[in-house]
Amino acid sequence: MQKNKLTGTDHKYLQIAGSLEQMIHNDILKIGDKLPSVRMLSDEYGISMGTAFQAYYYLEGKGLIESRPKSGYYVRFNQKRFPALPAAAKPEAVAETISVDEMVAAVFKKLSATDITNLALAAPAMELIPAAKLNKSLVHAFRHSASSCLNYEDVQGNLELRKQVARMAFNWGGKVNANEVVITAGCMEALSLSLQTVTRPGDTVAIESPTFFGIFQVMQSLGLHVIEIPTDAVTGIDLNYLEQAIKQSNIKACVFVPSFNNPLGCCMPDENKKALVELITKHRIPLIEDDIYGELYFGQHRPRCCKTYDTEGWVMYCSSVSKSLAPGYRIGWTIPGRFKEQFIRLKMRHTISGVTLTQHTMAHFLGIGRFDYHLKKLRSALHTQQLRYVQGIIDHFPADTKISRPQGGFVLWLELNKKVNTFQLYQEAIKYQVSVAPGRIFSMRDRYSNYMRIGYGQPWNDAVERGIRILGSLAKKLS
Amino acid sequence: MQKNKLTGTDHKYLQIAGSLEQMIHNDILKIGDKLPSVRMLSDEYGISMGTAFQAYYYLEGKGLIESRPKSGYYVRFNQKRFPALPAAAKPEAVAETISVDEMVAAVFKKLSATDITNLALAAPAMELIPAAKLNKSLVHAFRHSASSCLNYEDVQGNLELRKQVARMAFNWGGKVNANEVVITAGCMEALSLSLQTVTRPGDTVAIESPTFFGIFQVMQSLGLHVIEIPTDAVTGIDLNYLEQAIKQSNIKACVFVPSFNNPLGCCMPDENKKALVELITKHRIPLIEDDIYGELYFGQHRPRCCKTYDTEGWVMYCSSVSKSLAPGYRIGWTIPGRFKEQFIRLKMRHTISGVTLTQHTMAHFLGIGRFDYHLKKLRSALHTQQLRYVQGIIDHFPADTKISRPQGGFVLWLELNKKVNTFQLYQEAIKYQVSVAPGRIFSMRDRYSNYMRIGYGQPWNDAVERGIRILGSLAKKLS
Structure with a gap:
């Protein structure tokens, strides 16, 4: 590789940063491209590693690149080209x-x-899924089960798997024990049974706008009315609008995706999540929280959940492994708070219990740390x-x-x-x-x-x- | 073994039959006991095999023993001790x-x-379940799937499994193709979604009395009213009573277990099944037929189903492998007739699709003839x-x-x-x-x-x- 030679009197790191900035500006380095390692940069320009670091710090400060833990520096999304975010529609609060x-x-x-x-x-x-590792857990599961996982599983779900779900909750600040968790057939069954637990046909439910069509389609099947709440592309649900809607309509439940909403991708800030939980608790309205994307964060920390701030059990937390590991396993779960007993009874009545084999497999896969x-x-x-x-x-x-x-x-x-x-x-x-x-x-x-x-x-x-x-x-x- | 010696002038076969009859009468041979093979009998009494056969024919004719294909002769259930069958309750036809x-x-x-x-x-x-054989099909399933069975299955269900279900239908006289079958999470989901397909909260549904509690509990969760129809311990549903109930009440669906009803164990005669289908077809009332025990017959032939006689698609046939093979797999199916599209839509909305792995496994197990x-x-x-x-x-x-x-x-x-x-x-x-x-x-x-x-x-x-x-x-x- 031909080496770049530095000339002139500027601080060396500024020269290097300037040359990288130019490359980004000219689309030679594109968004998402990985930058050379600090060692490579120092080698290429014949500078110390300290100077190379300084150049990257400078570009990071300008918002042009970003560091990712244990991975290196990357060209960042360039906000200047997209000054405007998609606008939030302001629908009328009319139930329909x-x-x-x-x-x-x-x-x-x-x-x-x-x-x-x-x-x-x-x-x-x-190709992003570790199928071979999961299959090892599968073989382990049926070989170490007295009944080869052929018999009915506990209605509430496999105890080991519930323990693992409780352990994962720790990452979002949840203090949950295995007895509060119910395993479901994916997140969709968790949402559907949560809705059936807290609503009756003809009730009105609040959802985000835009939102995943599966959420309002299941409501349609259950004979529910829907109010769409405007949702900001960055901060999520418009809380003022929601509060007004609660005052004007007899809202019986909310179904929101507060972290990485589908399709907006927005993640409500922690303080908004907290305020949302206070609002629904005050009005005694169950919040069905769909956290199916919560583990797929790109920042340093996992986002908190509404459930993190739920002290009185009004939040019915729902998630699954369908978006991160094995949609075909149909493994989801809910932490239904004060509605747990009713939820379990409904689950038993509609499907008796979940699939034993995939629950055992997932319990093993999570237990050995493979999922993390x-x-x-x-x-x-x-x-x-x-x-x-x-x-x-x-x-x-x-x-x-x-x-x-x-x-x-x-x-x-x-x-x-x-x-x-x-x-x-x-x-x-x-x-x-x-x-x-x-x-x-x-x-x-x-x-x-x-x-x-x-x-x-x-x-x-x-x-x-x-x-x-x-x-x-x-x-x-x-x- | 000390041999029995025959004396006297009676026909030899009558002497032998008489001695066996005495043993049955004295509870030395108990109900369900296997009798010696014809060869053993001939050897033991020093008679020809033809005489031994004659003795068994004679006892069979008296209703004391029965032959089972490829197994031999057994002491039969002795009707004389239980002259009366449990009586059918005659509940009033009041919806509640x-x-x-x-x-x-x-x-x-x-x-x-x-x-x-x-x-x-x-x-x-x-111990009655061939777990090792089923596990072989399981390993085959995930090794021969491009995605290790991790991806979503078709909403309607795995095509190979649906073909096998269609093939099994041939045994009860059903002419069904794979496209008419929908796979479900056990028979319970099939029943629950069938009910949701054809009823609305507040509707009235007819069931047998007595019947499996799961059937009326799911109705309770769906806000349905129930009429219990008297059911005879031998011939099943009282069709006259049902016809009167249909005339008096606005019945929107029937959920019956026509073959080996739980708990009665009765099996409606073919002509009654046919008459039942004619009745519900005439009144355009969907019949949800729970055939979960249909394959577990003790006679020579598999009983027919109501679905066998369904020419206009009013019967929603439901079954599963939960009672015969693997309850923990949660594999069931329905043949919903004219309601197929609505059924599939509901299934998608509530759970998206079933578990891929257990469907592939069962398709293989059925395909190689292991289930038969x-x-x-x-x-x-x-x-x-x-x-x-x-x-x-x-x-x-x-x-x-x-x-x-x-x-x-x-x-x-x-x-x-x-x-x-x-x-x-x-x-x-x-x-x-x-x-x-x-x-x-x-x-x-x-x-x-x-x-x-x-x-x-x-x-x-x-x-x-x-x-x-x-x-x-x-x-x-x-x-």
């Missing part, structure tokens, strides 16, 4: 009966098709992928495209020019074997038709680049 | 909101306790166990005890003297580590308090004999 959404069926019916570049998904690619290890790697991979996808969108989408800046999770939320109908775009893209989630499916009302959700669970590759390029071209054509 | 049943929780909360002789269960003992082979052995074992349990009850229970004569399934239904309160008996028995299901839990109304259900899923052994003896002694004490 939910209408069936045919679009969801259209977009997600081809889930298993292998000839499609599927950017509609919010799930990790299989896997999550560290997964977070790092997702962060890198997100930055690479963002760069791809910058490269190929219209210049007026606005984009979310999630600090965790799987999805980017894009706001396009108002002229672009993203369902129409979806229909065009599918002709090229590219799928994307149109914004319209994230609300029960006629909203977000110029938005789209792009999942970055697949590592960047030629097929993904082609997909992003095609979506970008179609967006340009339609705008 | 179901009240919570605390007894069920009391009886079934200790399901996993190993220090209890549990005669309350309606499930096979683990296992069922043959299981039926034979259960039949033997039933006869042995009946003998034990005869030996230890009060003489006025009436007992059901199921031709399949897992359970005996006992009617005791009216003075005996079987919940009280249960409470006494549990002090001796013996559990049994009191009759009261098989109805929502105050019925069957002098009945009890005894499961014979466990092979006869000293612990079971002790359990039956204790139950019998308590019954004598209380009557």
